[in-house]
Amino acid sequence: MQIQRVLVPTALDDSCDGAVHYARELAAMFRAELHILHVVPDAAREPWAGQVVGIELGDLTAAWRRDADERLKQYAEGCRFGPVSVVSAVRQGQVAEAILAYAAEQQIDLIVLGASVRRPLSHVLRGRTVDRIVRKATCPVVSVPAQSARPSARPPLEAVS
Amino acid sequence: MTPIRTIVVPFDFSPAANAALEWAATFASATHARLVVLHVCERTSATAEIEALVPGIAMEAIVASAARHLEHKLEPVRRWCRASGSVGVGDPSQDILACATEVGADLIVMGTDGWQGSADDRLGCVARDVLHRAGCTVLTLRAPRAIPARRSRT
Numbered sequence: 001m002q003i004q005r006v007l008v009p010t011a012l013d014d015s016c017d018g019a020v021h022y023a024r025e026l027a028a029m030f031r032a033e034l035h036i037l038h039v040v041p042d043a044a045r046e047p048w049a050g051q052v053v054g055i056e057l058g059d060l061t062a063a064w065r066r067d068a069d070e071r072l073k074q075y076a077e078g079c080r081f082g083p084v085s086v087v088s089a090v091r092q093g094q095v096a097e098a099i100l101a102y103a104a105e106q107q108i109d110l111i112v113l114g115a116s117v118r119r120p121l122s123h124v125l126r127g128r129t130v131d132r133i134v135r136k137a138t139c140p141v142v143s144v145p146a147q148s149a150r151p152s153a154r155p156p157l158e159a160v161s
Numbered sequence: 162m163t164p165i166r167t168i169v170v171p172f173d174f175s176p177a178a179n180a181a182l183e184w185a186a187t188f189a190s191a192t193h194a195r196l197v198v199l200h201v202c203e204r205t206s207a208t209a210e211i212e213a214l215v216p217g218i219a220m221e222a223i224v225a226s227a228a229r230h231l232e233h234k235l236e237p238v239r240r241w242c243r244a245s246g247s248v249g250v251g252d253p254s255q256d257i258l259a260c261a262t263e264v265g266a267d268l269i270v271m272g273t274d275g276w277q278g279s280a281d282d283r284l285g286c287v288a289r290d291v292l293h294r295a296g297c298t299v300l301t302l303r304a305p306r307a308i309p310a311r312r313s314r315t
Contacts, residue, residue: 001187022298029191134292135273135284140184140302143292 003030007108019114039098096132169266176304177272185270189242196244254290
């Protein structure tokens, strides 16, 4: 078992802090690289896409992507401490497919999924996205339940010492 | 992340379960966690038929045989980490979740499919149940032979 690259997808809000925290500690434990991925939806594939007048959907997606790039950069900065090297990336498309494609392309050894993907209120969506990633990923997938999203009382990265 | 002290490994002797056990043992040796390896003998129509023919003895024999095989599996694992085996009779996902709660599992490590779901990318119903209902973190992995070979990193 060699863990060199750990991937954690994030929705860039508080809901996935638990998973990012968990992934960072795993990365530190294995001295692995931490990949933080944010997936931007494709505006042309949104259900309202056919009703939009006067906006170029491609421009809208590009704008979302620029915004995500900026926010992810800040988010990743916040994760950068101690021995963990952080790589951040923004991809476009459907969440599960984009995560799987990124994992294959970057030869990820472990994917950590958090509350944002395991949405507690939407069982169907949570089930579908997580199930698709779990059954199609070629590497192990760690699913962190929502209640672990609380920051732990212990100081982070203790496992390294 | 709370420290990982106890890892539950549901084990049905399938290739995916073997991969999960191996992963869990390596992980436990690095984190000094202990493994609780659980096999659940499911009551099926086949076992019911045997029970009807040989009342009271059949299930005991199945459990005893499973326990023997599980001990055999755990022998090499114990070189890496502390591991205890346990065999139950009942509903696999329910028993796995109950066991995880009872031992205070910090992590469940299991294969994505057991014997029932051997197709390439199916998620077994036990794995899905545990994944969606567990209160702790769950690590799932596929059997190695179901995974296409990696291309070399460029």
